[in-house]
Amino acid sequence: MRLLIAAVGKLKQxxxxxxFAHYLARADAIGRKLGLSPLGAIEVAEAKxxxxxxxxxxxAHALLAKVPSSHKLICLxxxxxxxxxxxxxxxLAEFRDDGAQxxxxxxxxxxxxxxxxxxxxxxxxxxxxxxxxxGLARIVLAEQIYRAETILAGHPYHRA
Numbered sequence: 332m333r334l335l336i337a338a339v340g341k342l343k344q345x346x347x348x349x350x351f352a353h354y355l356a357r358a359d360a361i362g363r364k365l366g367l368s369p370l371g372a373i374e375v376a377e378a379k380x381x382x383x384x385x386x387x388x389x390x391a392h393a394l395l396a397k398v399p400s401s402h403k404l405i406c407l408x409x410x411x412x413x414x415x416x417x418x419x420x421x422x423l424a425e426f427r428d429d430g431a432q433x434x435x436x437x438x439x440x441x442x443x444x445x446x447x448x449x450x451x452x453x454x455x456x457x458x459x460x461x462x463x464x465x466g467l468a469r470i471v472l473a474e475q476i477y478r479a480e481t482i483l484a485g486h487p488y489h490r491a
Contacts, residue, residue: 332366332367332426332427332431332432332433332434333368333369333370333371333402333432333433333434334358334362334367334368334369334370334371334433334434334435334436334476335370335371335372335373335398335399335402335433335434335435335436336355336370336371336372336373336435336436336438336469336472336473336476337372337373337374337375337394337397337398337435337436337437337438338372338373338374338375338394338437338438338465338468338469339374339375339376339377339390339393339394339438339439339440339465340374340376340377340440340441340465340466341374341376342374342466342469347466347467347470350470351372351466351469351470351473354470354473354474354476354477355370355372355473357477358370358473358476358477358480361477361480361481361484361486362476362480364484365427365480365483365484366427367423367427367480367483370473370476372469373397375390375393375394375397376393377390377440377441378390378393378440383442384442384445386440386442387439387440387442387443387444387445388445388446388447389445390439390440390442390444390445391437391439391444391445391446391447391448392445392447394437394439394444394448395437395447395448395451398435398437399432399433399435401432401433402431402432402433402434402435403426403431403433403434403435403453403454404434404435404437404448404451404452404453404454405422405434405435405436405437405452405453405454405455405456406436406437406444406448406449406452406454406455406456407436407437407438407439407444407455407456407457407458407468407472408439408443408444408449408455408456408457409443409457409458409459409460409461409462410455410457411449411454411455411456411457412454412455412456412457413456413457413458413459414456416475416478416479416482416489417482417489419456419475419478419479420478420479420480420482420483422454422456423476423479423480423483424483426453436472436476437452438465438468438469438472439465440465441465458471458472
């Protein structure tokens with residue numbers, strides 16, 4: 332099953348981009364053995380509309396347009412389900428085992444993820460009630476995908 336992180340905005344060169352790339356590479360390497368690869372990432376530009384709601388909706392539509400129609404959707408939103416790492420691993424395994432061709436994770440921009448995306452989502456997940464910069468949310472997601480794969484592989488990385 333292919334995995335895709337689709338996010339609003341560009342990560343600038345530097346430590347954030349390097350850490351994100353680090354976890355993408357680690358997740359992709361272990362994911363090959365588990366049927367959870369490749370793991371890719373795409374970025375869409377931030378919308379330029381004056382109103383936050385209009386911006387977030389435009390960004391949601393831009394993200395959805397970039398995701399293959401064969402992919403299931405998990406949207407990251409502070410109102411979503413808060414999952415522990417083991418439960419997140421089970422969710423990935425369930426999508427894979429149910430025959431999903433791909434799974435896309437959508438991360439909104441500074442104004443959040445417009446309603447169009449969660450409306451189409453197969454699952455909405457939250458990293459908790461705190462607001463994270465969307466660049467940091469990408470890094471946390473990439474690390475959690477890697478962690479989930481190590482859990483599924485029985486690798487000692489995750490120590491609960």
